[in-house]
Amino acid sequence: MFEGGLAGCTGGAHQEAAPLPSRSDLRQMLATKSVENIQFLPFLTTDVNNLSWLGYGCLKQDWTLITVNVVGAALQTLYILAYLYYSPAKRPVLLQSLLLLAVLAAGYSYFTLLIGDAQTRLARLGLFCSVFTISMYLSPLADLAKIVRSKSTRCLSFPLTVTTFLASTSWTLYGLQLRDLYIMVPNMPGVVTSVLRFWLFWRYPPGQERPYRPLHA
Numbered sequence: 696m697f698e699g700g701l702a703g704c705t706g707g708a709h710q711e712a713a714p715l716p717s718r719s720d721l722r723q724m725l726a727t728k729s730v731e732n733i734q735f736l737p738f739l740t741t742d743v744n745n746l747s748w749l750g751y752g753c754l755k756q757d758w759t760l761i762t763v764n765v766v767g768a769a770l771q772t773l774y775i776l777a778y779l780y781y782s783p784a785k786r787p788v789l790l791q792s793l794l795l796l797a798v799l800a801a802g803y804s805y806f807t808l809l810i811g812d813a814q815t816r817l818a819r820l821g822l823f824c825s826v827f828t829i830s831m832y833l834s835p836l837a838d839l840a841k842i843v844r845s846k847s848t849r850c851l852s853f854p855l856t857v858t859t860f861l862a863s864t865s866w867t868l869y870g871l872q873l874r875d876l877y878i879m880v881p882n883m884p885g886v887v888t889s890v891l892r893f894w895l896f897w898r899y900p901p902g903q904e905r906p907y908r909p910l911h912a
Contacts, residue, residue, distance in 0.1 A: 748828075749761060
């Protein structure tokens with residue numbers, strides 16, 4: 696399945712919110728042995744997204760979804776463990792991590808114990824994954840509005856924009872090939888927001904202002 700392989704190769708960012716900043720965050724934590732200026736919540740939400748799509752892939756028996764999200768979930772778990780190790784305030788991090796585990800356990804119980812029909816389970820899990828992914832793609836819109844007001848794209852990452860565009864486009868085509876709206880529809884906002892970012896780069900080329908931390912996708 697060529698399209699599936701293409702999506703798997705270019706779409707590692709599909710279920711990962713801002714994969715490039717996550718890797719740079721990990722490098723920063725390892726280099727500075729500190730979590731200063733690094734947010735913990737995106738790691739948790741991205742892990743939930745990866746694990747949700749992993750469950751959908753297992754129900755659908757789609758090895759492209761399974762492979763990509765196994766890798767994504769493993770990376771996000773590594774980020775969470777590194778954050779926990781270097782964080783001076785471990786109690787809030789542990790509480791949030793335990794809350795994540797409780798949410799996952801509740802979700803697993805709901806989809807496996809309370810929904811007996813396999814097709815209904817697949818449809819409801821697909822709907823949850825779609826809504827969650829759309830919310831993650833659209834979450835930076837407020838930041839994009841700030842860019843328009845400031846007329847500066849210094850806080851945008853061009854490589855991340857390219858990666859998001861390729862990933863969301865690949866998964867949109869993959870969902871179209873499978874005729875799976877749960878895969879296709881949530882990735883279309885990623886294409887739209889990426890095109891909007893390209894336009895912002897063209898309209899407001901990076902200047903010489905003070906550097907900003909890259910925005911998450």
